[in-house]
Amino acid sequence: MNGPDPSRPCLTPESPPHSRGRSCPPSDQLGNSSSSSATTPATDLDSAVQDNIFAQAPSETSSRPLPIPAANALRHLPSPPLAREACDGGARPSPQRNCCDGRPAACNHRAVSDVCASLPEKSFARHFLTSSGTFPSAAEILKKAAFFNSGNRPHDALLLCNAGLEVYAEDADLWNCKGVTLRALGRLQEALDCCREALRLDPGNTNALNNIGVALKERGELLQAVEHYRASLVANPHQPTCRTNLAVALTDLGTKLKQEKKLQAALVCYTEALTADPTYAPCYYNLGVIHAETDDPHTALQMYREATRLNPSYVEAYNNMGAVCKNLGKLEDAISFYEKALACNANYQMSLSNMAVALTDLGTQQKASEGAK
Known part of the structure; x- marks a missing residue:
């Protein structure tokens, strides 16, 4: 049986409503964000x-x-x-x-x-x-x-x-x-x-x-x-508070439907959530998760960017942007996003691990390039 690829970055995954975030093994998956204000x-x-x-x-x-x-x-x-x-x-x-x-x-x-x-x-x-x-x-x-x-x-x-x-x-x-x-x-x-x-x-x-x-x-x-x-x-x-409450509930409902593999229904919930409150950053984050999972990395990056625009301290979104860039082979961009994540939370383990992998890969790539010369 093949184990997870240690070169693959960890994406912060979604968790079920009311669950605790879980650690991410070295393979692509989606999960939970938990910063607060x-x-x-x-x-x-x-x-x-x-x-x-x-x-x-x-x-x-x-x-x-x-x-x-x-x-x-x-x-x-x-x-x-x-x-x-x-x-x-x-x-x-x-x-x-x-x-x-x-x-x-x-x-x-x-x-x-x-x-x-x-x-x-x-x-x-x-x-x-x-x-x-x-x-x-x-x-x-x-x-x-x-x-x-x-x-x-x-x-x-x-x-x-x-x-x-x-x-x-x-x-x-x-x-x-x-x-x-x-x-x-x-x-x-x-x-x-x-x-x-x-x-x-x-x-x-x-x-x-x-x-x-x-x-x-x-x-x-x-x-x-x-x-x-x-x-x-x-x-x-x-x-305004009720609008945000509706966005929160619809986002959680969308996440629940996504975990049940009902992606279209989840997208409907996320869309209504943003209609209720276009400033609700977690909804953009969860849309980014869906697009990353469905091999649409460019749309995923757009969603994560909007999440970080609304919440500049959104460490999980920065981490996932780095993971998407790493998977696209854009190592320097990935490292830049991991640095932003760690600037928000210096102890964020996923970004620390992802940064180490990306730096190692970049060093290997540079050595190979120098050897080819």
């Missing part, structure tokens, strides 16, 4: 109140996970870019808190005293609810809960959401905020139930639709997640 959570009330939406964390097939501002947001962008939950800013416009038939959510005044008495005496939540002498509106509670979430204080946010829902039981945005908070506490099914209740009360709640999509994607239900993202964007196309 994070954003800074919002800290002021005005921005925090708008963070009623989860940004999806990409799986490790993506290169730049989306960060998680910890306000009211329900992780692949490999993905996770990258596995992060981010909040996009821009709360769903609603001048008043609504129940299912469009009426303002009713205030249960009789519950106010019981709610305040049930909270720990020295808790921030109790102080907030009682300090003004008047029980806050649903909008004020939502704003404060978002502020607590943005400051990584989900337990305080949950106390506020629970208190608010005792008084404003039909407020859809409070239910959505509670879902965001529960997800921050790792209680995914309860988070999903709360966001579904928000959607029942307000079927046009785009944040709830997005957040349900995020929770479903985390459970591996990619098709259902995509459906919820699409529905959210139909209701309001101007949602």
